[in-house]
Amino acid sequence: MLIGMNKGVSAPLFIHLRKYFQEISILETTHNSVAGIYGLLATFFAAEPNRDLLAQLQTPALRDLFTELGIDLGESFYTKDKEDLLEELAVEFTGLFIGPGRFISPHESVHHTREDGDYGKLWGADTVAVKKFIEATGLIYQSEFGGMPDHIAAELEFMQKLEERNVQAVEENDTELAQNLTRIKNKFLSEHLLTWVPEFCKKVMTNANFPFYREIARVTSDFLQQEGELPEQSVEACVAG
Numbered sequence: 001m002l003i004g005m006n007k008g009v010s011a012p013l014f015i016h017l018r019k020y021f022q023e024i025s026i027l028e029t030t031h032n033s034v035a036g037i038y039g040l041l042a043t044f045f046a047a048e049p050n051r052d053l054l055a056q057l058q059t060p061a062l063r064d065l066f067t068e069l070g071i072d073l074g075e076s077f078y079t080k081d082k083e084d085l086l087e088e089l090a091v092e093f094t095g096l097f098i099g100p101g102r103f104i105s106p107h108e109s110v111h112h113t114r115e116d117g118d119y120g121k122l123w124g125a126d127t128v129a130v131k132k133f134i135e136a137t138g139l140i141y142q143s144e145f146g147g148m149p150d151h152i153a154a155e156l157e158f159m160q161k162l163e164e165r166n167v168q169a170v171e172e173n174d175t176e177l178a179q180n181l182t183r184i185k186n187k188f189l190s191e192h193l194l195t196w197v198p199e200f201c202k203k204v205m206t207n208a209n210f211p212f213y214r215e216i217a218r219v220t221s222d223f224l225q226q227e228g229e230l231p232e233q234s235v236e237a238c239v240a241g
Helices: 012-023 033-046 051-057 060-069 082-097 125-136 152-171 175-207 211-232 235-239
Strands: none
Touching (some): 033 152, 033 211, 051 082, 082 211, 125 152, 125 175, 152 175, 175 211
């Protein structure tokens, strides 16, 4: 859709998910597990799971990891007829994020309360701000991307790309670039993702009818808030080999 590592991660969620990404690849190969987590979360919010993704989510390795993390998708997630489950997830995804009826718009401009009052609608000031922020880093939205720049999936994918480029910079001993990428990531977290995604996730958890999106929302919120604590560490520590 759009550009990417962060060393020294110690939060339990990161540790367990890193372990998982070392064992199995749900997404395309990534340089590091943190980028993989961002990419996986972006996939969940971009569209309902397809057959391939569902098959990987139901693997014993990931089920064991979910149990270890206290993520409960419910027994029916693993035992229900796959076609019926796919339909159930598609209906849930549509009802939560697309509509018709009352749904939870997955866009920053709808949820981020601004002092200037320009919020609560699509294509608000935050939509423009996110687009400018991402494009200022040298990234572009691919032509086939028909969504809005401040969709949660686009923002999470942006973080994935920053992480991937960051780990490449670290591997190339380009400390200055790695530090700059870390600062960009922290700025986007504090000015954008953390200003609205936790509250958005609360709404998803409240309105979801089935465990899948309720648990995905909880993990997303926890992950981002743990990421938000990392800037308390020095940038130098994040890029130290």
